Amino acid sequence: MGARGSLARQLLVWQLVVVSCLLCAVGVLAVTQAGNNFRTTEGRRVLSVAETVAAQSVVGDLENGPFELAAPAETARSFSGVDFVVIADSQRYVLASPYPDQLRSTLDIGDSTVLSGRSWVGELDGSIVAHVPVLDEKGGKVVRMVAAGSKSPGFFAGFLDSPDNALRVLGVALVIGVSGSLLLARRVKNQTLGLEPHEITALVENREALLHGIKEGVVGLDPQHRITLVNDQARALLALPDDAVGRSVEDLDLNERIRDLLTGRATGADQIVLRQGKVLTLNRMPIDVRGAVVTLRDRTDLMTLRDELDASRHATDTLRAQAHEFSNRLHTISGLLELGEYDEVRGYVSRISSAQGEWRAEVGSRVGDPAVAALLIAKASLAAERGVGLRMAPDSELDRVEDALSTDLVTVLGNLVDNALDALGGEQGWIEVGVWQEEDEVRVEVRDSGPGVAPEIAEEVFEHGFTTKAAAHGQRGLGLALIRQACVRRGGSVEVHNSGGAVFTARLPR
Structure with missing residues (x-):
């Protein structure tokens, strides 16, 4: 496996990235659509409820206090399904509310226009609220106000209830999925150098046939000096175990000389090593930062032939030395004979014979x-x-x-x-x-x-x-x-x- 992980792992990671982006887009769109729908639909509903309550005469009668106003407010809330209906006076003093702790407090109206005599719909404290004024009989003064509201929905609330939203989200999901898949396919194609799966399979098969068919040994190493590939010839020449692939060179039973050459501590072309009675020639070729490739050749037969040639050469040198020695001796004897030194010749021959005979005898x-x-x-x-x-x-x-x-x-x-x-x-x-x-x-x-x-x-x-x-x-x-x-x-x-x-x-x- 490479430093960036296998292709299957990369595909899984990128698919998860595409799915995550798709889910995020769906979530954002769903929340946006649900919020828009809720604000539009619920705003109309709470405004209608508030107007209905404000139109009742019991609410406009200033003689009626909190007890009389509680009944129409609660009835409207129950039948309409809104979360609350609140009635307050012109000073925003709460007269009727479904929340007991809100009674006799001041109603928060934010930037509402209700005090100016106009109805208002908007968001306030996480709820969709409608404010409707209750005017006096002359219609010019706000005497009371009615507030009706519903709390905003949670995450994805109302999304599945709307077919239009679902169709939009599915459309967006389809676009994101197709785009992500196209980008992923392009990335994979770049990583595989534009090769199709059947071409990659054929390439791997050809590589295996080539590696195991050649007579030279081939060993692939990563930057950490772990064996990444080894063919049959290299396994036989180096006597490597079956589980050598994936193991570090330092962990294998190799002598120091071979380890130095495999790891690059020793360099040079056609380096000679000995391994279990075989004479091997190693060449190491670094491959950028991805490791190195080492080729091995069996030179045992050549070295045996060389030894035989050396033996022949030594024999020839020995014969030449003997011939040279004999020639010198013959020249010496010849010179002594020409000088008439016959006694000296007999002594010289005796000494030569004695020295050679002594060495042979010994x-x-x-x-x-x-x-x-x-x-x-x-x-x-x-x-x-x-x-x-x-x-x-x-x-x-x-x-x-x-x-x-x-x-x-x-x-x-x-x-x-x-x-x-x-x-x-x-x-x-x-x-x-x-x-x-x-x-x-x-x-x-x-x-x-x-x-x-x-x-x-x-x-x-x-x-x-x-x-x-x-x-x-x-x-x-x-x-x-x-x-x-x-x-x-x-x-x-x-x-x-x-x-x-x-x-x-x-x-x-x-």
Whole structure:
């Protein structure tokens, strides 16, 4: 649901607004019409009642007091249905009234013209009142006055009794309802970009087919980093639960690197992450203030192919280094022969054979796995070309292991030795490799004489994969992340500390 609510909720709110406006208009019109009708009709009626009472001789006889005047006033009130009939003298002193507390008080006549000898009809104290003067026999002097009145009706009183009013109100209601519906329809059409319901349905169906049909993963996020949509490919690549939609990225079981990329804390194109044995490439595209869209691609096959190419390249580099080394030795032997230094040639060849034989013998005696032994022998030539000495820890020992563990050992050892060579940066130094076979695991340790690993990135080089920060410190971030992946996949671990240089220790359960 968007920040402004669902379309159904908006329709409900606007319909309620239209109905409320309609009811208010009906109420205002009803009250106005009822008031006008009451003032017109009731004004005539109370005037007629007042004139009838004023015309009676008993009212005009000044000899009659309050007792004689009460009877005609009450009779007129009862038969006419008005609320009150009051008789007062020319000084507005009340002589007859249906309200006992009003007797012998002064009658309030407002701006009535009755004292000037003319009848008057108007509103007074919330009632429609008629004042009629009673003149003397000569007809020129007001001797008494008669007031008849009815209280104004309550809200909507008399509205339903008038068919004309009902028809007018229904007409107004129809106009307001139609106008409100047209405005609401226009608003909805603007919000749906002019699409009809069947077009919206087709668009949603096409979107779903597109999202779930492509091979790339797509994740939609709102400004609060909650997942709004996710297709099948993204769910599989990130191993998301079924209820991932609507949940925050921070609440999901994702590593820190992936969370940083999904939330935008880490930026950049084609960012590489590792997730459950898969190498993924993430790209995040912000969408104004509505959130972001993240696309994912599985690069596991490409990375596997790259690793195989790297292995081939390393083998080629090793062969090239060996060929270069052999070429140099042959040139040296050739030069000694031309100089006739035959004894020196025999000594030189003996020393070369002895050094190579010693390294092969040492590796062969300590490492029983052929793949690992071949890797160490090959890496020795590569290290020698760079002026780096490669040696084994004195107590190293490894028997032949199963193929899966042998493959992982080659991956871990190869990447650690390459990482150490890169850390030395072409400077002379040494690398020490140790391999120990324990009861339930194989422990690998590679140390070098380089500058070591900055303490603040000791964990980052494993967790974040390839980053600029890691690369700046000479670390092969992705290679180290792959080492950790290989170890963790077997239930092991890898860690690094400094001791005269970087010391990487990997543990791989058997």
